[in-house]
Amino acid sequence: MKERILEVRGLNVDYGMGPESVRAVRDVDLTLHRGEVLGLAGESGSGKSTLAYGMTRLLPPPGIVAGGEVIYHLDDGTTVDLLRIRDADLRRLRWSEIAIVFQGAINSLNPVQRISTQLVDVLKAHSASTPRARLDRARELLTLVGIASDRLNSYPHQLSGGMRQRVMIAMALALEPRVVIMDEPTTALDVVVQRQILRTLVDLRERLGFSVVFITHDLSLLVEFSDRIAIMYAGQVVEEAASADLYRTPLHPYSDGLLQSFPALKGPKRELSGIAGSPPDLRMMPSGCPFHPRCARAMDVCGQQTPVLGQSRAGRSVACWLHPVSVG
Ligand SMILES: Nc1ncnc2c1ncn2[C@@H]1O[C@H](COP(=O)(O)OP(=O)(O)OP(=O)(O)O)[C@@H](O)[C@H]1O
Ligand SMILES: [Mg+2]
Numbered sequence: 001m002k003e004r005i006l007e008v009r010g011l012n013v014d015y016g017m018g019p020e021s022v023r024a025v026r027d028v029d030l031t032l033h034r035g036e037v038l039g040l041a042g043e044s045g046s047g048k049s050t051l052a053y054g055m056t057r058l059l060p061p062p063g064i065v066a067g068g069e070v071i072y073h074l075d076d077g078t079t080v081d082l083l084r085i086r087d088a089d090l091r092r093l094r095w096s097e098i099a100i101v102f103q104g105a106i107n108s109l110n111p112v113q114r115i116s117t118q119l120v121d122v123l124k125a126h127s128a129s130t131p132r133a134r135l136d137r138a139r140e141l142l143t144l145v146g147i148a149s150d151r152l153n154s155y156p157h158q159l160s161g162g163m164r165q166r167v168m169i170a171m172a173l174a175l176e177p178r179v180v181i182m183d184e185p186t187t188a189l190d191v192v193v194q195r196q197i198l199r200t201l202v203d204l205r206e207r208l209g210f211s212v213v214f215i216t217h218d219l220s221l222l223v224e225f226s227d228r229i230a231i232m233y234a235g236q237v238v239e240e241a242a243s244a245d246l247y248r249t250p251l252h253p254y255s256d257g258l259l260q261s262f263p264a265l266k267g268p269k270r271e272l273s274g275i276a277g278s279p280p281d282l283r284m285m286p287s288g289c290p291f292h293p294r295c296a297r298a299m300d301v302c303g304q305q306t307p308v309l310g311q312s313r314a315g316r317s318v319a320c321w322l323h324p325v326s327v328g
Helices: 048-055 088-092 115-126 131-144 147-155 161-173 191-208 217-227 243-248 253-259
Strands: 002-013 022-033 037-041 063-071 080-081 098-101 179-183 211-215 228-233 237-244 310-312 326-328
Touching: 002 048, 002 080, 022 048, 022 063, 022 211, 022 237, 037 048, 037 217, 048 063, 048 147, 048 179, 048 211, 080 191, 098 161, 115 131, 115 147, 115 161, 115 179, 131 147, 131 161, 147 237, 161 179, 179 191, 191 211, 191 217, 217 243, 217 253, 228 253, 237 243, 237 253, 243 253
Parallel strands: 037 211, 037 228, 098 179, 179 211, 310 326
Antiparallel strands: 002 022, 002 063, 063 080, 228 237
């Protein structure tokens, strides 16, 4: 059994309060193991960012965590619930234990500061080393992510989009975190650059031993780079599987549709057909399975009862009436 590092249990996140509120993340359970790359996929608006920010308490208002727990396993064998520890304790864990690269982070580099200053600032805020040691470490971090260390004195605008992304990864890795959460860090980049950057991250993961939660709507990237994949639809995880299993035999019709929406670089060619229709408005969720109005395989039960994520008879984790759950 692989060692667990981060466990999300029954997480619910709302935007707003009272009758106007919408539930953007619903009853999500997720487990991240040590050294693993866990991919999180789903169409735009499926709740991926909300989940990532909810579980790390970085949710901007009007987002509210309405319930659940996020258990983090510390190195000494003890656990903490990220949703309940004191702010000061949480701040200590950020960057040093859990580093997060936000969606659109590529634009968050300060345009008027050299890369060296920005990397050194992260090191300075959290570690007590000398200026000389910090600069050496900044140089080392750049090399680690595949940028020549003489670029340390560049300003962000002097770097390509791919290089800026690599700088963001270098910053995330600065304090040797055990978990790196990346929210769609590469969308603005072309497909080839995206793959190179992910390759770098996955190689580093093998060398440095951190775990990754990688969020994207491009399932073909996840199939290539992650160990396990969780598929989100309308705020819920509807299927979770080892990458290879998901690619070979997606069980949820939505997972199948997503796989057919992106061209894969490897493996047998698939016809790209996409998914008809669009995700539901969270204020007017359909009855039963939220995917049933778009599902070509919907049955009567699908419009009446909501399937929950559980182990199917074949031992796979899916929320779909086509694959009845044997244990709750
Ligand atoms: N500030 C907000 N107020 C109200 N609803 C919000 C707010 N932010 C997000 N939402 C809603 O929450 C749902 C989930 O949004 P979220 O940004 O988590 O999706 P996502 O899966 O990350 O999408 P993308 O792939 O576009 O990044 C969406 O329906 C969105 O409209
Ligand atoms: Mg997002």
